[in-house]
Amino acid sequence: MSIALVQMNQRVGDLAGNAAKILEWRAKAADADLVMVPELQLTGYPLEDLVLKPEFVRRSLEAAERLADATADGGPALLFGALHVEEGLVYNAMVLAEGGLVIARTLKHELPNYGTFDEKRVFASGPLPVPMEFRGVKIGVPICEDIWREPVCAALARAGAELLLVPNGSPYELDKDDVRLRLAQDRATETGLPLAYLNRVGGQDELAFDGSSFVIGSSGAIVVQMPDWEEALQLTEWRRGATGWTCETRATHELDPYPADIYAAMVTGLRDYVGDNGFPGVILGLSGGIDSALSAAVAVDALGPDKVWCVMMPSRFTSAESLEDAEGCAKLLGVRHDVIPIVPGVEALDQMLAPAFAGTKPGLAEENIQSRLRMVTLMALSNRFGPMVLTTGNKSEMSVGYSTIYGDMAGGYSVLKDAYKTTVFALARWRNAIKPDGALGAVGPVMPERVIDKPPSAELRPDQKDEDSLPPYAVLDRILEALVEKEFSVRETAKLTGADDELVADIERKLLRAEYKRRQAPPGVKLGARNFGRDRRYPISNAFHTGKP
Template sequence: MLKLTLAQLDYTIGDIEGNVAKMVEAARRAAEAGSELLVCSELSLTGYHPADLLDEPAFMQRVDAGLAALQDASRTLPGLHWVVGAPLPAQGPGKRLHNTLLVLKAGEVVLRYAKQLLPTYNIFDERRHFEPGPDVAKVLRIGTTQIAFMICEDGWNDGGADYQVNPFERLRDAAPDLVVSINASPSDIGKREQRHQIFGAASRRHRLPILYVNQIGGHDQLVFDGASFAVLPDEGVVYEARRFEEDVSTLCFDGTRFTSTEGNALPAVPPGGLPTMAFYRAQIVLGLRDYARRCGFSRAVVGSSGGIDSALTLALAAEALGPDQVVAITMPSRYSSAGSVDDSVALCHKLGIELHTHPIADTVAAYSRQFEASFGRPLEGLALENLQARVRGTILMEYSNSFGHLLLTTGNKSEISVGYCTLYGDTNGGLGLIGDLYKTEVFALSRHLNETAGRELIPQAILDKEPSAELAPGQKDTDSLPPYPVLDEVLKVLIEGRRLPPAEYEAATSFVARLQQDEAGRALVSRVRGMIARNEYKRRQAPPIIRVRSRAFGTGRQMPIAAVHL
């Protein structure tokens, strides 16, 4: 009987000492539970992914010191094997580092395995720094249990579609009793179920029990959801750790099944994860909470227009940081409706958020007068509309600089896709919470917040009003854009395509196919495609957004600016 502990922890990239402390505390808990094996996640020493920090000599010196500290700590718990992840030197030609799994025991390295499959797609770029490990299986006997090891992507190619090498084939040849996979698997909609499907199929095919350990936490654009699990060949997923929370848990493995430490059967794991809106909410809240904490912010500020985007951003920020740590600023112009200010007041009252008012009409008028005096022509049209957004952005940055709040941008994925935003205006800020949500999803998540609260967090008046930037008399979003239910389906096909979940892909492609049956529909799709291409320069300069879908703007979609897009 093997007793093992999963350490699903929230590491901070570059905080070597802090990450070591987390692993040491987990090891102490494992030892107290009588475990023989502690399993931490991929690159647990550095956090995933340290990127070009790996090129800094001083950083690698800290990695060496951190590894030495882990070895020293393991000497104090000599009965425990520690599985940890770290970047370590590679031998021979190629990149100078391996993404490495180490097993420590009583101060010694008793096993070393280098990750073989290095992802370079979507958000991943591991080949930039790491050399693939050799095509070998690494196994270790602990008591009567023969254990094999792999790292994240090594387990994702059992179908053989993406790499010539399939580490599962070599592991099967080694005939272990258990496979331990350490991972840094970012979360997006449907990712939990995808992991279960891929590793469940591999477990059945190779007749191998698998223990899958993931990390949690927000790291810039990415959020890791944890949800570590154990899978058996005939039963599928039989254990799942908590999602979006740290979880140090101990199981027993008798060679054929996993049980609790008391020998009892484990609770059944539901096949379906969180409903979509609940998932979005949990992902964004954790992403903001960790981003703010790691960047040294405890408070946030949001420009409140009285519209749905700023309302949802404020509600999510209040949940993540606490309403007393969030400030809203309404900045009415000569074109703002009375409802915009009134709706902001009602929203902030319901959320318990402090609201400040900073009118911009006089500032915009002064800019306009000076523009005409300097350049001999009046400021009008798009330039005047954008000026209002830029004045608001400047005020928000002034507040951020003066009071130390993190400025949150409020753009959604639909607007960001087609450039319906003002550079250096409403794109100002340090982080975007809803930039990976289409406009229709913004409404759906807002309704979800109200439904789960059992009351109006976001006033119905905001949910009911027609979207408008209010930068010109009577302006509506539909003056410049197709209706959002139409636009969003087109954007899903053009931006995410095959990366969409199957049902969503089928619905979106069918919608667009019907749209293109006439000339007007074909022209609409062509127009949207052009808007996406022309506004790449805006997205390149925008703040990071929290990723919730399979393809988000930022590192997951790298497009040239000066190019011909057909």
């Protein structure tokens, strides 16, 4: 038996487009007996509250019928993800179609309801499944979360399943390859069955899907490893022997190590967000600092230099060095680079606000006016010419509120939203040395080395440095990783990091106080286990503080 595994991109809600792409890939696998595509590939995933719209559900069911009808051409059978409705309840399903008919269907049993997932909000849980009968073979089809716990695969094995095909919509996060493999190996060794794990690729809002599909034998050994971050079709040949089914195909692919995997997630997320939403490109402020330089590099690698517009907006506090570094970065990237000073705007606002500010000392308000004027400038250019504003703040700054609401936080998308500052440094050094496969930018450095080496500064007042207000980023990020990613208390964080209790308590206070800002921040690609957004949903008004007795 030959099974074609197709890891492919999607567009949520594009029923006709997704169906056409599925059939295109099926045509490429004309010699296969069975073609499998990922979970909910027909509708796109995750669907969120689209599932609650009756018209969407109705059209989805019609599209699934038409897709099944298309298998009447004598080509391979098709196993695809779609919606199913029964007694008024909507299910996440996999449909097996052959010869123009639906010959089997299975419903997702385990519905994830944590982190970015809200499936219990929109789907009903199916019963423990039974195998699908296909040409005399009993195939178990646990859907994604169904393999994260033991019962579904155990039930399929008890019911006589001979092999497991697992369709997924599993988003990228750091080190998740190892987690997926361990889970699949556990299910394979528990059931004694070989397993094919199929995942999708591409970006969907804040999620990036990395593919990385694989096949393991009943012992848990990998026999097929598909690529990450690219669409691919892998034809696998299976043979039934005295001890059961074996995948005879052998294929290997080296998956991206750190930090190439993080960079690929950023590129994928931005590329598909811009494309799926119809923006002609992006525009961003290029300050001469490392955050904007890395954001610009990601944008160029994702979209091409002709779709990236960089604007330097100097104030009277902007150093000559920053002007030089921004220009140098733009030249290395090959992008349009304009210089629009904000000094006239600042002076106009100073004059306008002078009566209201009379008798007070200049301070944070004047600093934030500069940041907000920069965003007004970018939004004006965006409105006039169409590119989406790309924000450039990182996770360290957003965690502690070291950012300006309606200023540098305002825009359409943020590629660094889930990247701590130390990660930004690692990515910048890596990209300056290596151009990743498929990147649309130039070979060689993408920013001057001085951008990486100089002390970070917002340049909103004379001689300002980030470390005037924050601990060194190497210290801050370790504290934040404990507080945010691990949900440790102040005491636990201080013990883990060796930092002073009062410093950790102060960071936690800043973290909690900045929640209202983050709630108004643009979306950005998820990289770690706890991004700001779906993964971490704290109340804005919150009196609890682990640093208090």
